[in-house]
Amino acid sequence: MADTIFPMVDERIEYEGLFSMKEVFRILDKYFRQKGYDKKIVFDEEYHTETGKYIHVKFTPYKKVDDYIRIMMRIWIYAHNLIEVEKELEGKKIKTNQGKLLMIFDSQMMTDYRESWSVSDPELGFKPIYFLIQVLMEKYIYRKRLAHWEGVIRHTLIGAKTEVASYLNLNKFLY
Amino acid sequence: MTHITDFSAYGFNRIIKYKGVFDFDGLYKFVRKWLTDRDWDFFEIEAKEKPPWIIYKWMAFKKITFYAALQIKINFRVWEPKEVIILKDGQKKKMMDARLKIDLSGAQITDYDGDFEKSAFLKKVETFLNAYVLYHENLLKYFDYLDYYMHGLMTEIKDYLGMETASNAY
Numbered sequence: 039m040a041d042t043i044f045p046m047v048d049e050r051i052e053y054e055g056l057f058s059m060k061e062v063f064r065i066l067d068k069y070f071r072q073k074g075y076d077k078k079i080v081f082d083e084e085y086h087t088e089t090g091k092y093i094h095v096k097f098t099p100y101k102k103v104d105d106y107i108r109i110m111m112r113i114w115i116y117a118h119n120l121i122e123v124e125k126e127l128e129g130k131k132i133k134t135n136q137g138k139l140l141m142i143f144d145s146q147m148m149t150d151y152r153e154s155w156s157v158s159d160p161e162l163g164f165k166p167i168y169f170l171i172q173v174l175m176e177k178y179i180y181r182k183r184l185a186h187w188e189g190v191i192r193h194t195l196i197g198a199k200t201e202v203a204s205y206l207n208l209n210k211f212l213y
Numbered sequence: 214m215t216h217i218t219d220f221s222a223y224g225f226n227r228i229i230k231y232k233g234v235f236d237f238d239g240l241y242k243f244v245r246k247w248l249t250d251r252d253w254d255f256f257e258i259e260a261k262e263k264p265p266w267i268i269y270k271w272m273a274f275k276k277i278t279f280y281a282a283l284q285i286k287i288n289f290r291v292w293e294p295k296e297v298i299i300l301k302d303g304q305k306k307k308m309m310d311a312r313l314k315i316d317l318s319g320a321q322i323t324d325y326d327g328d329f330e331k332s333a334f335l336k337k338v339e340t341f342l343n344a345y346v347l348y349h350e351n352l353l354k355y356f357d358y359l360d361y362y363m364h365g366l367m368t369e370i371k372d373y374l375g376m377e378t379a380s381n382a383y
Contacts, residue, residue, distance in 0.1 A: 059377035067382040076357075077364055077383055079227055084376045085312075086233030095378055120377070135377070 041149045041176070045188045046195050049143040053206050056125065058134045059093060059117055062202060066097065066113065069201050073194055075099035075111070090137055093117040107184070108151040109191050111198065112144040139206075143199055145191045149176060149184070217284075218321045225360065226318035227367050234297060235374050237309045241269070243373050244287065247366060248273045253285070267291040281351075282325045283359045285366070288316040313374075317367060319359045321351070 070077065080096040093115065100110040120137035155172045176184060203209055220226070248255050252275060259270035269289040276282045294311040324330070329339040343351065361383055371379035 060380060063378045064380045064382070067380055071382040076360070077381075078225065079364075079367065081228040081230065082367075082371065082376070082378055083230035084232070084374075084378070085230075091377070093377055117377075 043147045043149070043184070043188065044145065045147060045191045046143070046145045049195060049199055051139070051141040051143075051199060051202055051206070051208070053139045053208065054137070056123070056134055056136050057139060057206055059120060059139075061205065062115070062139070063095070065201050065205055066198060069198055070099040070111070073101075073197075075101045089119045091117065091120040093120060102151070103187060105152060105154075106149060106180075107187055108148045109187060110146050110148070111191075111195060112146070113198070114140075114142040114144075116140040141199075141202060143195055145195045147184070147187055147191055216323045218323075220319045220321070220356070220359070226316060227363060229315040229317075229367065229370060229374075229376075230313070231315075231374050231376065232312045234299065234308050234310045235313065236306070237267075237291065237294070237311075237313075238307075240370070240373055241289075244271075244366075244370065247369060248285075251362075265293045267294060276325070277355065277358075279326070279328075280324060281355055282322045283355065283362075284320040284322055285359070285363060286316075286318045286320070288314075290314045290316075315370060317363055319363050321355050321359065323351075 067077070076099065078098045078100060080098055081094075082096075083092075083094040085092040094117075095113075095115040097113045097115065098110055099113075100108060102108050116139070117135075118138040118140075120135050122133060123136045124131050124133055126132075150172060155168045200209075245255060253273040254275065256272045256274065257269070258272050259268060261268040267289075268291075269287075271287040271289075273285040273287070274282060275284075290313070291309070292312040292314075294309050297308050297310045298305050299308050300306075323343065324339065329335045364381055364383055368379055368381040
C-alpha cells in the first residue's frame with residue numbers, strides 16, 4: 039500500500055482589499071506550469087450573490103517524479119464578497135476586484151503510487167514480505183532520496199505562497 | 214477485449230458550478246461547436262426538462278488509432294431556471310438566471326472494435342501490449358492528450374460564462 043507523507047500543511051494567506059482574482063489564478067497556474075507540474079482542478083464554483091461573487095476553487099497540481107514517488111500540492115481558494123471596481127493607476131483606469139481572499143496550501147508525497155509492491159496473492163501470502171521490504175527500503179536505502187523530495191515540496195509550496203503574497207504586497211512589513 | 218478506463222474513477226473529472234445570469238442556449242451551441250470543430254463525434258444521450266431541473270447528458274467520441282479511442286462525457290444540470298431579459302450592447306437579450314453544474318469526465322477505450330477478443334492468444338497478446346509495450350503510450354499519448362483537451366474545454370466554458378478563474382497556462 040502507498041504511504042502518504044505530508045511535509046507541509048495548512049499554510050494560509052488571508053487578504054482583504056483590492057486584487058484581481060484572474061491574476062491570482064494566472065500566477066498560480068503559470069508558476070506550477072514552469073515547475074513542470076500537471077494541472078488538476080477538482081472543482082470550481084462561482085456564485086453571484088447580492089453582496090458580490092463567491093468563488094471556491096480546489097486546485098491540485100501534481101507531478102510523478104519517477105515510478106515510485108508522486109508529489110502533489112493542494113490549494114483551496116476562497117473569495118468572498120468579490121465586486122468589480124475601477125481604479126485609476128498612473129492616469130489609466132483599470133478594472134480590478136475588491137473583496138476577501140483566503141488561500142490554504144497543503145502538500146503531500148505518495149510513495150508506491152502504482153501499488154507495485156502491494157501485489158498480493160491470497161494463496162501464497164506475499165504481501166507482508168513485500169511490505170517489510172518496502173519499509174526497510176524507505177527507511178534505510180531510499181531515506182535520502184525521500185528527504186530530498188520532501189525538501190523540494192517544501193521549497194515549491196513556499197515559492198507558490200511567496201508568489202501570491204508578493205502580488206498582494208503582503209511582504210512589505212517584513213524588514 | 215474492449216476496455217474502458219474511466220478517468221473519473223481516479224478523480225480526474227472536472228466540476229464547474231455557477232450561479233448567476235448566463236446564456237444557456239448560447240452555451241449549448243458553443244460547447245457543441247467546440248467539440249465538432251475538433252472532429253469529435255457528438256451524441257446527446259439525455260435531455261430532460263423536469264422542473265425545477267433541466268438535465269442534459271452528452272457524450273463525445275473520437276477514434277485515435279485502430280486500437281484506442283477517447284470519450285468525453287459532459288453532464289449539464291440546471292436548477293431553478295428563470296428567464297430574464299437584460300440589456301447587452303444596446304440590445305435586449307434573453308438569458309437565464311439559474312444555478313448550473315457542469316461535470317466533465319473523460320475515458321479511454323481500447324480495442325473498441327473487439328479485434329483482440331477473437332481468441333485466448335490474442336487476449337494474452339493484448340494484456341502484454343498494455344502492460345509493457347503501450348504502458349507509457351497510454352499515459353502520455355492518450356491520457357495526457359485527453360486531460361489537457363478537457364482543461365482547454367473547461368477554460369473555454371468558464372470564459373464563456375465570464376468566470377474569474379478562466380485561465381490556462383498549459
